[in-house]
Amino acid sequence: MKFSVDRFVPREGGYARGADGHELILKTALSVMIDHGYKAMTLRRIAAECGLKAGHISYYFKSKDDLVRALLKMITGSYNEAIEAMAEKAGDDPEKKLKNLIRFMLEDGRTKQAAYLFPELWALANHDPFVQTCVEEMYVAEQGHFEEIIAELNPALGDEDRKNAAVLILSSLEGVAIFAGYGKTWEERMDALEEMACDCFVAFVKAMKPGDAVATDGLSIA
Amino acid sequence: MKFSVDRFVPREGGYARGADGHELILKTALSVMIDHGYKAMTLRRIAAECGLKAGHISYYFKSKDDLVRALLKMITGSYNEAIEAMAEKAGDDPEKKLKNLIRFMLEDGRTKQAAYLFPELWALANHDPFVQTCVEEMYVAEQGHFEEIIAELNPALGDEDRKNAAVLILSSLEGVAIFAGYGKTWEERMDALEEMACDCFVAFVKAMKPGDAVATDGLSIA
Amino acid sequence: MKFSVDRFVPREGGYARGADGHELILKTALSVMIDHGYKAMTLRRIAAECGLKAGHISYYFKSKDDLVRALLKMITGSYNEAIEAMAEKAGDDPEKKLKNLIRFMLEDGRTKQAAYLFPELWALANHDPFVQTCVEEMYVAEQGHFEEIIAELNPALGDEDRKNAAVLILSSLEGVAIFAGYGKTWEERMDALEEMACDCFVAFVKAMKPGDAVATDGLSIA
Amino acid sequence: MKFSVDRFVPREGGYARGADGHELILKTALSVMIDHGYKAMTLRRIAAECGLKAGHISYYFKSKDDLVRALLKMITGSYNEAIEAMAEKAGDDPEKKLKNLIRFMLEDGRTKQAAYLFPELWALANHDPFVQTCVEEMYVAEQGHFEEIIAELNPALGDEDRKNAAVLILSSLEGVAIFAGYGKTWEERMDALEEMACDCFVAFVKAMKPGDAVATDGLSIA
DNA sequence: AATGAATGAGCGTTCATTCAT
DNA sequence: TATGAATGAACGCTCATTCAT
Numbered sequence: 001m002k003f004s005v006d007r008f009v010p011r012e013g014g015y016a017r018g019a020d021g022h023e024l025i026l027k028t029a030l031s032v033m034i035d036h037g038y039k040a041m042t043l044r045r046i047a048a049e050c051g052l053k054a055g056h057i058s059y060y061f062k063s064k065d066d067l068v069r070a071l072l073k074m075i076t077g078s079y080n081e082a083i084e085a086m087a088e089k090a091g092d093d094p095e096k097k098l099k100n101l102i103r104f105m106l107e108d109g110r111t112k113q114a115a116y117l118f119p120e121l122w123a124l125a126n127h128d129p130f131v132q133t134c135v136e137e138m139y140v141a142e143q144g145h146f147e148e149i150i151a152e153l154n155p156a157l158g159d160e161d162r163k164n165a166a167v168l169i170l171s172s173l174e175g176v177a178i179f180a181g182y183g184k185t186w187e188e189r190m191d192a193l194e195e196m197a198c199d200c201f202v203a204f205v206k207a208m209k210p211g212d213a214v215a216t217d218g219l220s221i222a
Numbered sequence: 223m224k225f226s227v228d229r230f231v232p233r234e235g236g237y238a239r240g241a242d243g244h245e246l247i248l249k250t251a252l253s254v255m256i257d258h259g260y261k262a263m264t265l266r267r268i269a270a271e272c273g274l275k276a277g278h279i280s281y282y283f284k285s286k287d288d289l290v291r292a293l294l295k296m297i298t299g300s301y302n303e304a305i306e307a308m309a310e311k312a313g314d315d316p317e318k319k320l321k322n323l324i325r326f327m328l329e330d331g332r333t334k335q336a337a338y339l340f341p342e343l344w345a346l347a348n349h350d351p352f353v354q355t356c357v358e359e360m361y362v363a364e365q366g367h368f369e370e371i372i373a374e375l376n377p378a379l380g381d382e383d384r385k386n387a388a389v390l391i392l393s394s395l396e397g398v399a400i401f402a403g404y405g406k407t408w409e410e411r412m413d414a415l416e417e418m419a420c421d422c423f424v425a426f427v428k429a430m431k432p433g434d435a436v437a438t439d440g441l442s443i444a
Numbered sequence: 445m446k447f448s449v450d451r452f453v454p455r456e457g458g459y460a461r462g463a464d465g466h467e468l469i470l471k472t473a474l475s476v477m478i479d480h481g482y483k484a485m486t487l488r489r490i491a492a493e494c495g496l497k498a499g500h501i502s503y504y505f506k507s508k509d510d511l512v513r514a515l516l517k518m519i520t521g522s523y524n525e526a527i528e529a530m531a532e533k534a535g536d537d538p539e540k541k542l543k544n545l546i547r548f549m550l551e552d553g554r555t556k557q558a559a560y561l562f563p564e565l566w567a568l569a570n571h572d573p574f575v576q577t578c579v580e581e582m583y584v585a586e587q588g589h590f591e592e593i594i595a596e597l598n599p600a601l602g603d604e605d606r607k608n609a610a611v612l613i614l615s616s617l618e619g620v621a622i623f624a625g626y627g628k629t630w631e632e633r634m635d636a637l638e639e640m641a642c643d644c645f646v647a648f649v650k651a652m653k654p655g656d657a658v659a660t661d662g663l664s665i666a
Numbered sequence: 667m668k669f670s671v672d673r674f675v676p677r678e679g680g681y682a683r684g685a686d687g688h689e690l691i692l693k694t695a696l697s698v699m700i701d702h703g704y705k706a707m708t709l710r711r712i713a714a715e716c717g718l719k720a721g722h723i724s725y726y727f728k729s730k731d732d733l734v735r736a737l738l739k740m741i742t743g744s745y746n747e748a749i750e751a752m753a754e755k756a757g758d759d760p761e762k763k764l765k766n767l768i769r770f771m772l773e774d775g776r777t778k779q780a781a782y783l784f785p786e787l788w789a790l791a792n793h794d795p796f797v798q799t800c801v802e803e804m805y806v807a808e809q810g811h812f813e814e815i816i817a818e819l820n821p822a823l824g825d826e827d828r829k830n831a832a833v834l835i836l837s838s839l840e841g842v843a844i845f846a847g848y849g850k851t852w853e854e855r856m857d858a859l860e861e862m863a864c865d866c867f868v869a870f871v872k873a874m875k876p877g878d879a880v881a882t883d884g885l886s887i888a
Numbered sequence: 889a890a891t892g893a894a895t896g897a898g899c900g901t902t903c904a905t906t907c908a909t
Numbered sequence: 910t911a912t913g914a915a916t917g918a919a920c921g922c923t924c925a926t927t928c929a930t
Contacts, residue, residue, distance in 0.1 A: 063926080164418055175400075197394075623833070623837030721905080
């Protein structure tokens with residue numbers, strides 16, 4: 001399973017004669033943002049790539065800000081769905097589930113979409129509270145998924161330890177995904193990095209000791 | 223030691239009137255980029271925050287592109303210097319050195335500068351080969367530093383294993399830094415995350431087995 | 445018949461609001477160029493004289509260069525049409541036809557339009573290949589018209605003699621037109637100059653001898 | 667003898683260490699105007715080609731307008747001198763003198779300087795009374811020279827006839843010079859045009875009849 | 889639902905000019 | 910003399926937006 005532009009579009013289905021206006025525009029906006037960056041995502045360009053005229057976008061979206069917000073909702077909503085879908089269809093073995101999730105996230109980083117989109121989102125989020133909230137919600141959901149698996153893999157852990165471990169793994173994987181993802185110098189190492197990440201984080205979760213969030217004298221592992 | 227805006231503007235000449243124009247402008251441009259994002263970094267805004275007029279920026283930088291390039295060189299050059307400085311003043315214990323480096327990177331993420339600047343750079347790099355090259359060079363240097371420490375900590379590792387481990391740790395830390403860095407929801411967890419990251423990655427490097435990049439039957443730790 | 449600004453703007457569409465934008469803008473641009481020179485023909489000035497705002501010009505012409513090119517095409521196209529129209533409605537007597545053409549060109553020089561426009565075009569042409577080509581094409585057509593009349597007036601002439609005579613007369617008339625045309629010190633002499641030019645060039649063509657481009661022992665006239 | 671950039675420069679001679687500031691700047695301004703047109707003749711460009719800085723031009727010329735005026739004075743002054751020099755060293759035969767003058771003017775048109783400079787001057791003159799006066803004065807002097815020769819060649823002519831003939835020939839030659847001069851499509855015809863122009867205008871002057879400025883029933887020639 | 893016309897603000901840039909040094 | 914710093918206006922152009930049709 002991968003995140004794709006098409007996944008962002010379906011909404012309620014039923015396409016009258018091609019795509020619904022909103023969807024077509026959002027889909028096009030997304031592709032412009034991915035291919036040329038947010039700064040190149042002008043209404044004119046979106047319109048041109050839709051086969052529409054610039055002024056017509058305003059019919060669907062009152063302002064560019066509205067469009068951006070709808071776009072963000074679409075993107076993060078789609079990721080939320082994908083995460084939930086993953087959680088449902090996961091098997092029984094918690095170690096396997098964690099590895100699957102790690103591999104899923106890093107595979108996503110190999111797509112142009114993820115590797116080019118997320119830096120834009122992060123940059124936007126730093127200066128736009130709405131974007132920040134959207135992105136945060138998305139990651140909170142992902143974090144919850146990690147927490148569930150970690151709880152299965154090491155049931156002895158306390159709440160805080162579990163949360164922190166989830167955040168560490170989640171954020172690390174995001175880093176690896178955009179650092180060694182699509183188009184990057186380190187892209188060819190991704191296969192090895194996936195295996196390493198699986199081993200590293202599975203071992204870490206297994207080795208964690210409950211009671212103290214951080215073993216002050218070093219972990220007992222090794 | 224931290225990276226700060228001031229570190230970027232070391233030279234202080236004996237010029238006629240006030241500080242050297244290039245440095246003042248670059249310093250201001252950087253602060254605008256950090257505080258308001260690249261898309262808000264217009265020549266007029268930089269000029270206004272410098273107390274200059276828009277046209278005067280062109281006196282120092284032939285074009286905005288020139289300014290951006292000089293800015294990039296300044297930023298990455300400064301980070302390169304900081305990394306080298308760290309390498310030189312490190313002690314003897316490789317484990318301590320690795321932990322220091324990990325903490326250093328995550329502490330940097332707690333500064334607004336790093337947390338807000340790097341997403342902008344990554345976004346820019348995806349659509350501007352020059353930025354990509356600058357950022358890459360910076361990370362290659364950091365990667366080299368990690369490799370040296372890893373080689374000391376686990377001398378049995380082969381070249382590829384060592385390189386991959388360095389990339390995994392470096393990119394993970396970048397992810398954690400911006401994910402749980404300045405202004406983010408997870409910022410309050412950063413102390414715990416630092417300790418966890420130290421334990422996780424030190425254990426991982428120690429546990430790595432030479433010969434096969436990944437121990438197929440699970441790591442021997444724990 | 446005279447060339448006038450209005451002649452440049454023949455088409456009159458049934459558009460929604462007012463005249464067609466392209467034509468209005470080109471017409472205004474022309475009048476600015478005539479009244480104030482090419483260097484004063486800024487988009488803002490054209491817009492202001494149109495009752496538009498500067499940015500709106502870019503809606504009709506992608507760039508100023510595009511506008512200039514369209515303007516050139518309009519000007520030279522209109523002259524080409526006028527020349528053809530003249531050729532068609534000419535009578536039978538070749539001497540009369542030549543005199544008519546001479547008078548036509550010099551009368552044109554008495555209009556502000558011609559007297560002020562052509563020096564701008566020549567200056568532009570020297571540094572802009574596109575303008576040079578446009579202007580050249582226009583003059584080649586005029587030259588052809590002269591050649592036809594000369595052939596009738598002195599059928600014995602060879603190709604080269606005829607061409608050279610046409611170029612001599614055409615270029616001389618252009619010189620007289622701008623030298624003693626609208627607004628010049630010598631403007632009051634134009635009536636006399638027209639008669640003189642007619643006599644001079646008609647006599648010259650009649651007196652030309654075939655075989656050698658130039659009669660080395662002086663012309664046989666007088 | 668030709669007009670050349672160097673001819674414009676000598677002034678009072680004695681060059682201290684290279685050229686005097688005024689002269690160097692004017693000379694450079696002229697070459698910029700010829701090579702790139704008046705619209706490209708910016709103070710910055712002149713300064714750069716002089717090896718000076720832009721602000722320094724203002725030390726020599728209070729304003730750009732001052733510079734342009736000095737430049738015009740230099741150009742037309744130099745042409746006036748050349749015309750006088752020609753008049754002095756001319757021989758006895760009036761026909762030869764007229765032909766020499768015609769050839770001189772057309773040869774001048776074959777230089778880039780004349781062919782590129784004069785259209786700029788005419789364009790400027792139409793919108794700047796000072797330039798207009800300068801250029802007019804220059805041509806009045808040339809006209810005087812033509813009148814003298816015509817008086818010798820056809821002493822029976824009245825004042826007005828002589829003046830008009832001078833204007834006709836002078837303006838025609840200016841037309842031919844820039845029309846078939848340096849860099850133009852018709853440049854290769856210039857040898858033939860020189861001969862034709864000599865024959866045409868010499869014959870015309872000789873054939874002119876006194877008493878009526880214009881023979882109302884056609885000239886008696888042919 | 890869709891377009892073309894129009895606006896106003898802002899962009900990066902260039903220019904002539906001023907002025908202290 | 911000569912320079913570097915600085916200004917303010919204008920340039921061509923792009924943008925989001927509005928609105929009548």
